[in-house]
Amino acid sequence: MSLMNVLARAEAVAAGRAVPAATVRHRRIAERPLVLVPLTTAGEAGAPLGAMVGTDRAEPTLLVVPQPLDRELRFAFFAGLAAAVLPVVDAYADEVETEPATKNREEVEVCADAPQIVVPNSAALDYVRLLGRSTRYLRTVEDPDAPHPVPVPVPLLGRWLTHYAERARTPGSSLLVAMTELLTRHWATGQSAMEDQHLGALLGWIDPPDGLDGGSAAARAQTGRGPDGLLLSPPAGPATDPVFDNRVLAPALERYDAARSAGATGPMRVAEADVRRLVASQLRPTWDDVWHGVDLLRALPEGAHVEERWKRDRWSFTGHRDRLRAGEPPQPRRDDAVTAAQKLAGRETAQARLYAQEALDDPLVMAARRLAGEAFTGTVLSVEMTWSEGRRPMPRPLLTLTTPDLPQADPATRAYRALPGAKSAQTAEVVSLTPAPGVPAQRGAGGAPAEGPSAAGGGPAAADVPPAAGPAPAAEPQSGPLWQVVVRLTGGMGTGKTPREGSVPEPGDRVTFTLFAHDQRGGPALPEAEATPWTHGGPPQARETAVPEAPDTATAEDFL
Amino acid sequence: MTQGLDPAAPADPFDPGAEAAAATSAILASTLRGTARGVVVDSPPGAGKSTLVVRAARELAASGEQLMIVAQTNAQVDDLADRLATADPELPVGRLHGTDSPPDPVLDRHAQVAKSTSVADLRDRAVVIATAAKWAYVKDVEPWRHAIVDEAYQMRSDALLQVAGLFERALFVGDPGQLDPFSVVGAEQWAGLSWDPSASAVVTLLAHNPGLPQHRLPVSWRLPASAAPLVSRAFYPYTPFRSGTGHGDRRLAFGVPGDGSGPDRVLDEAAESGWGLLELPARHTPRTDPEAVRAVAAVVRRLLDRGGVTYSERGPQPAPLTADRIAVGTAHRDQAAAVRTALAAAGVPAGPGGVAVDTANRLQGREFDVTVVLHPLSGRPDATAFHLETGRLCVLTSRHRHACIVVCRAGVPELLDEHPSSEPVRLGVTVKFPDGWEANHAVLAHLAEHRVPWRP
Amino acid sequence: MSTTHHTLRERLAALRGPGTAPRPLDARALAALAANPGCRRRALMDAAGVDKGAVAEALGAPARFGQSRFAFSRGHAFEARVKADGCAELLRLLGAEGARAQVPDLAAAGPEGRTARTRLALAEAPRGGWTLLDHPLLAVEVAGSTVFLEPDAVAVAPDGSWTVVEIKSFPILDGAADAMKVGAAARQAAVYVLALDAVEAGRARSAILLVCPKDFSNLPTAESVDVRKQLAVTRRQLARLTRIEEIAAALPEAVTFDPAAPRPELTAAVDAVPAAYAPECLSSCELAFHCRARAREADAVDALGRALRSDLGDLTTLASVRAASCSTAPTADPAVAALRRAAALRAEALAAATGGPA
């Protein structure tokens, strides 16, 4: 764990509440997110117990399976979930924007917005994936031979959930997000990362109720039980509290079963209402917690690059919409070689992009990069104009900076600087890195802060990272030695012999260079699946002759 | 194919030259005359992998075949091109490179090495060589009849997927004991799939083509007789190898006698036995433990000051142990940087021409006379998968021709014992064996016999 | 020391409390030793057969463990299904579909009797055919006392090799399963392999058979799991349990973990043994809430996670971390220097965010 995070957690313990881990919001929070809180039955894969779902916090849709081991009831749950989710999805499918043609492709349409699904925690996110897997191959009423047909929208729900869960594996995506992950990205608590997985405890640290500090609020959420022995803040799912299972749920299910097998409709309805009430009691606190988290996140300003990443999410949504419309079969159980490689490459690119964009959007993230030696912020001491050799000499100015950061850079390492108003970053190359001369004199005398005012008044090129506010007491006081870095600018200065106005910083300017690139180019194209080489098992079955994935085997007794 | 895989200990008297020659001719026979589409060669540290690649390339070219060579880094490509052109100055070699990664100027001395960013310019060359990353951009060309894939264990499966369409048959060469390739994002969802894109290329290749002939080079010419048994046992338990030299063949000696200090005593121990452990008192430290870093620098300084000389099978005359024959290996880059700073303060040149100070990742494939290793677990309050990785320790302890000196805080065996083992296990994934935890124990147990406590 | 005239067994019985029956160690407990092998408190209490759950309860910090009866009944039903019809399904999964197996009766009086029966059945299993031992009982010596272990099944193959069979009720979905659960199963199975090695070394295979429901059905499917790694770890951890004697010897004679003891006395006894709390304890040890409270009182960095320690050197308390971050005296400690730098950068960034352009 990074030292920055350790320090933040130590501060949170001292403060008795969470402290910021980000100064902007790094993920999209939709205007009308669809919140989904699922619960599952212990020990049974894919036997949901119930869910709360909806876009209106005051009026969640409650879905309950009064006997989770009953196939018909479970399929009714899936139908109910489809009825709650698919209309929301559909509402976004037809509102489109037109993307102008580029060199490589024609004009295309992209959905103007996409539905966002928010679940309480990562386990719930995995459960969404499982729900997608368990429903996308189900046979529907349109299939005359299906032994246990489901309503038509159920497999469609499965395919959307599968798509969302798969997209959630792309770093920085916001289509399907887990609230605990969102909150831990933006706040550091005084407990461990493992304890942060408990949504109630996490919120206790971030926004403790009046009269409690973070630690006590978290403790109450984790272990506090009411007089009935049930947890005050039930686990946010999908697993339930074993005490709840054994003490109240099991007897209620038994009553339901008894009434049903006796064919007593009245008692059965009563028993069912009981189960509904019980399941709702476990869901509601988490439902409220998720919305509480949404409020907290909304209060943060959105990072500058979030919109760009959200647009990629919209592309992803549009792409899946198109695949459905084209009548493509459901996603296979496991990826073929080319798809797997494609996904991995895409995610690695997304990871690198996110890594850069978060730092550019958020001084606190940039601070962590600087601490790790992956970026440096310094004051320009001098600028020496030089030019490249060759027929058309290009400007190659040498910048000498002093910085308290120690970049992990060998000579010739590439560096990048965000240029205001420019599309891409200015490229540069580290020439040398030496201890700044006269450091002892500067150290303690506040060498770096002394340069602060000049930076504050610096030219427009200095606006990379806002300088520390004047009196900020902790800004670089005696925090260590200063380094002198010489960098050679190699790009971003236009095409002429003289650099474009404002593209070369001036002495006194404060500038930030990163050792990571700001944009990511995708890698080379992978072969078509039909051209999978012999080293990887050769081409999978040709698409035309391939049988779509068979549904899961249905066994007579279904569950145990 | 059993000749390359027979794990039975070679009967003494062991003739390393004959063993290695037999293995090489079997490999060449498989490659030149075999019918399998692929041949896999496991090469332990210093077993002559580059020599094999050069030889196979020349013989394939001599038989009139056009050949492509895939290596993993630009430095490896330049090094191979240089060796190839040196061995056969007449051979038309093409060095394919990226626009922003020009080849090493060293290649300029070979008239027959053509350089280009476009494969079309090089299609007439008998041998074309490039990194896997560069090959991945080559599309729509007639496939090569033959390829050699070097450092195949460090290549990721998805990288092989990108280039495998360019050749019909290939010789895959690599060291299974070194660092595995990795991915910066999770790839668990493909764990257990034969084509897991984050796995090693060789794992995928063999999963799909289990019948391919597999050979191994049985002799390490680099590792001395004092090191081969330990490295073989700890890191290659199922594919043992031997040292090409005997116990008397290599010797490290100093012109200046030791002064009784810790560094001098550990140097004497290492000169005597091939191994030395300089043990600092137990303490939890951050990665750039100043005392350990200073100890490393002191050992290097004394290595040079004491006028080290090496005797080896290469000739009757002793060779002076110069700075460029020494490496310092660390786990992290900031540790390497700290050691460089400490060496500079001690007046020892580091970097090109001087002592090589680098991380295990960057020392892979390189060879020195003496290595000084800052143990990856030294001073750590906890062990992590990164620090326990088998390949990391294997790289660090198998770069030397004469001696390896490990600098470490006391307490690492206890740290290993107290390491919680709650690793996830994924179905269908072949267990990489030996495991880092065990290999670390094995190495430490051996080093304990060569321990010298630090006395500044 | 005064303990010299005790046997270890007597000493451990005294620690447990007079008249308290030892809570027998099982494979799960032995495997769990590897979850936090640095903790002396746990090692001693487990070796002494102390009921840690009862102690936690008595300390006022009850564990949160518990199994849902739904999961419990599912597990039983699944195992019954695997073993129905003379273990027909199990044979199929072992690659011997349609074969018949001997399923000897292992019933006997007392654990010693059952262990002897198991040994006999293993010895008598005829070559050339399959023999399946349903819930055999195995014994291993751990820190001076005998621990009885009961695997779900052991299969004797026609070639005479023994395979440990672990039956779990989590699913194998499209060929993959929850890796944490498979890991736990592998560690547990490794203990059985060790116990079989004690019967006859080399007969047990180091690849075990993990049987789970397939996808969303109740049909069993199986995967072979290589447990060599887990075997090596377990072997070493069991060997290390000999240090129990040292740990016990370091305690005052009167110490007892009897849950019936008065709370202050019990608290003092528990705290007399050094612990190594980390958040992982919350999911693996009954005493976790007590130890967590102690670790927090001590302001230990470890309470926030083991990984946090890695760059801190010998700073072990949160207060020392904070103090280092705002210290100003010259320092040679890179951890202190880095913390200062981190604090300065953090303050600068937060100031920039609040005072910067809107």
Ligand code: SF4
């Ligand atoms: S909870 Fe306490 S006794 Fe149990 S393992 Fe953790 S530190 Fe040891």
